[in-house]
Amino acid sequence: MLTYDILIVGSGGAGLYAALESRMEEDLQVGVLTKVYPTRSHTGAAQGGVNAALANLDPTDTWQDHWFDTVKGSDYLADQDAAEIMTREAPMVVREMEHWGCPFSRTDEGKIAQRPFGGASKPRACFSADKVGHVMLHTLYEQGIRHGVNFLNEWQVLSLMHDGQRCQGVTAINTQTGRVHTIQAKAVILATGGHGRIYWTRTSNALGNTGDGTAIAFRAGLPIKDMEFIQFHPTGLRRTGILVSEGARGEGGFLLNGLGERFMSRYAPEKMELGPRDLVSRSCETEVREGRAGPEGEVFLDLTHLGRERILERLPQIRELCIEFEGVDPIEEPIPIKPTAHYSMGGIHTDLNGQTSIEGIYAAGEAGCVSVHGANRLGGNSLLDILIFGRRAGKHALEYARNNSFTPVDTGQEEADTQMIASMMEGESGASIADIRRAMGNLMAEKVGVYRNGKDLESAVSELADLQEQFKTVRIQDKTKAFNTELVSALELKNMLDLAEVVAVGALERKESRGAHTREDHPERDDGNWLAHTMATLGDDGRPKLDFSPVTITEFEPKARTY
């Protein structure tokens, strides 16, 4: 049996920050279990910035401004004490990253450069060209090497174990060998990222953003929170969902439907293409729903009128991205796009230290939900979230592990998981993983997507139950133990199906429109009934059971969210 004082599951920014924080004094054994290699994690894909009121660009900026922007952006669903901690500590964690070598871009004075960002009242997004997540991830990994963090690379987590009160550890499969192991740990920090892949091809997320940590926590009886809130980005590429950033519209790009009409005139005649993200996403979706899409259900982002020179000078990276991922040169023709699922606001319910309802079990980053993003995350706050709460979870887990002994654990779970995998490997498949996955993604995009309504959501819940039944007949055709990626896909799909159901059930239950959650049949925000977090636990019948908990309001009374 493998043993770590602290085991971190997931190697993105939250996981690595937690690992560093808990390993800094090098007195405890800290392991990071990851299904990839640490630098592959999805944190690296974040391009824009990390918010911190350093006031390097605008000397009047304060953390209180940042705090308010965050709460307002969340459509008042964020817990204000959590948002306060995050924004107050932000300058410190960003500076700590900088001291560790993170190569932020610089101002003329040589300080960390900052830029304006959507939803922020002051320019406070610290950046490194268009690669800030990437350089943060690598910096944390580098310091992890320096401080002797152990990495279990290419391991897939299977189950979370506790005795009802305290953490015992996890089971996981070593993908390279195919063997299931019990890993005993005093503390486990789940930092497995979001679950945008429940939208399968309609997401900007990495292939592995399948919510593994959130799903195993849910199955282990822990509550998961606000799962119905999924942020959509209006301009994902048709084939892959990869983002074409706002820059293209900022530079004067037009949104056209299949008929060639500049359709934003219908929805935002003044702001046109520069309307807020959610409005633009809904507008694109409406065009598709009303039959004005291109041949494959896409709309178009047209830059051709900007001309070759302007595109080459101002948007070279966007052009490269369209050529590489879509095979389309925006100088020559319009870019086919679709709204794409981008960020999961919800996740494992934690307190301000990242601790869950079980002692020694923590969650941080997109996998967790403190909550600081509420119903809608502000750009530049996701990278901040992982630093702040990765760090806090690491710190708290360190103290916890120092002061507590291991909780006994037997190999019952390992045996059950080994058996579960063995039975999936036996015999011929009834249903195909790819078919179920695609059906799930399409269903989620159509019925639990940008627009939602009671009728669609009800049918989504029942169709998802059907898919879960089909999944039971899935058998792995690849019978090799070592590096069986088909098996990994099946395990991920199981996690996604569980979470998709919670998202759909939550969306059905929440009869209002707030932040990223838009109910056509309940178009207004309803603070009287719904200023509350949705808490889902696994019911005795195997279905999600919903409860609600109040939002913490300390400073800012909910107001209409207008920009």
Next chain:
Amino acid sequence: MIEKITPVRKSILANIRIQRFTPSEHKSAYFDNFKVTVETGMTVLEALRLIKNTQDSSLTFRAFCRSKICGSCAVRVNGKPVLACSTQLMPILEDFKKDSVSIQPLKNMPVLRDLVVDIEPVIEKLSKMHPYLMENRERIPETLEQESIMSKQEHSRFDYITDCILCGSCYSACSAASADPNYAGPLTLGKAYRFSADVRDSFQGERMQAAVDQGLWSCAQCRKCINVCPKDTRPAVSIQRMRKMSIDDGIHDTAGSRRAKAYTGDVAKYGQVNKPMLPVIVNGPKGWAAVEAADNYLEKHGIEPTRQVCTLGGQSSTQKIYDKVKELEAKGENKT
């Protein structure tokens, strides 16, 4: 004018030849051929996923972000290391004027299965290079109340290399790494340069020694790593710069640094490198063996050996260039 948009999307039925190998089942690698309708916009990764989903679920490859930032999916396509996720198939079929394309795992690393290689050996080499910043307290404040000050120009010395995603493409393309398993390879030396060039770092001497020990002078400057790097991090350029740093620090006297000094001095003096004597200049007295071997070769072919430098016509004016560069450098005005 409003016009209906009709995108032009081509498709070709292509043969995708993929190298397969499962160590527990096969004695050696072999190729499987898959027929796939390649459409405009289809990446190599999409084709691999399509094959896995519809033709052979045991096909094994790595992929994660799909957007050229995680570095998981590097494979060789028609021999060249690329990221599967950001490589369009149609232009490759057109470039090679064939209806087939081959996909193989990266070279210079053991194959774990099909297109998946073991990158652990490379990560180990990287770890030995001290690939992290060690705080230089003259630059980095003790408290978190302040950030360090680093000018844009100081930042730009190494910023380009921070794009590295550790995908291993350069390592796969490196012939020196093929021939010498102990050679650290382009990406690791690039990373070493990234930190050594950072004014916030205090660890330069030890890292430099690690770089010298792991083959700073074993790079042949073939520049393939620059060609294949999907992020344009120019490892060979970093290696040149790291070499310059090692010469500048005066401590790391190596065959390579002696060569660099010899070339630089000879061009000033003769407008040309003193090739006949180079082995002795670089390797000291033991270089005479090579000089003698060259003499013998010439004598065998009836050519009179010479110690004469074969000067070039511009020799008289090179010193002027050197003087001027020195003058600019003394004034701190070198713009490179």
Next chain:
Amino acid sequence: MSETIRYGFYSGCCFQGADARFFDILRDVFAKVDVELDLIEDAVCCGSGVIEERSELTSLAVNAKNMAHAEQMGLPLYTPCSTCYNVISNAQKRMKEDPAVHAQVNEILAEQGLEYKGTCKLTHTLWVFAQDVGLEKLKERVTNPLTGLRVASYYGCHTRNPADIQGYESADNPTSLEDILEVLGVQIVEYDTKDDCCGYHLAWPNNDLNMKMTSNVLEGAHTKDVDLMVTSCPLCFKSMDGTQAKALAQTGKNFQLPVLFLPELVGLACGMTSEDMMLKYHGVPVNLRL
């Protein structure tokens, strides 16, 4: 009567010792296809990229000087050496991308009354034959097609890497060498180590590694049972031919693979003799049944 093509000829350092014969060979072979070379008189060594390990600015200035002379002659700069091509092309690109550096280099050159305008065109043996002379004319001049000869073609690295140093052909799938060889009538044989580096530039800092790398390339071709290897790079030629015996001995291999410098094979196909090509100076004996 076809028109003569002229180039400013930049020889580099490669034609020394036994390879000094290539000055004559190159002129004679080019004459067969109506190419004339005007020596760039005031040239200096390109520094082989090694000078950059001391001073990038010096390297740029030296190569700007070489190009400035070609500009004054009003001719494209032709160099037979792939490394010279690479270094000069890199300098050209660097100055094009950074006007401040370009200006500084010109400030340096001004002391000797020179200016590098940035108009100089660069080319190499490969594209002289394949594009400027053209395959059609080359074919006309082939009087002695080398039919049946099994040949391994070897570009070496410095006309290919990185991709943006040349605008003549696909960098990932160059065909100029094979196109030329096909016109000469030979049979081209594919082999695995074709894209590998011979390690020539490690000769003095790390000779053992140079020998291993050279041996690896040779072995890849040898296992395909070829009659000879042809390379367009004179430095690769030194590794492959001049140091072949040592490389193979040091790596425990025992075979001989004749290696020709591309102009030699073109000369032979155009009716010149082994004596004209001075093949006796090769390290590995070349006994072709022509």
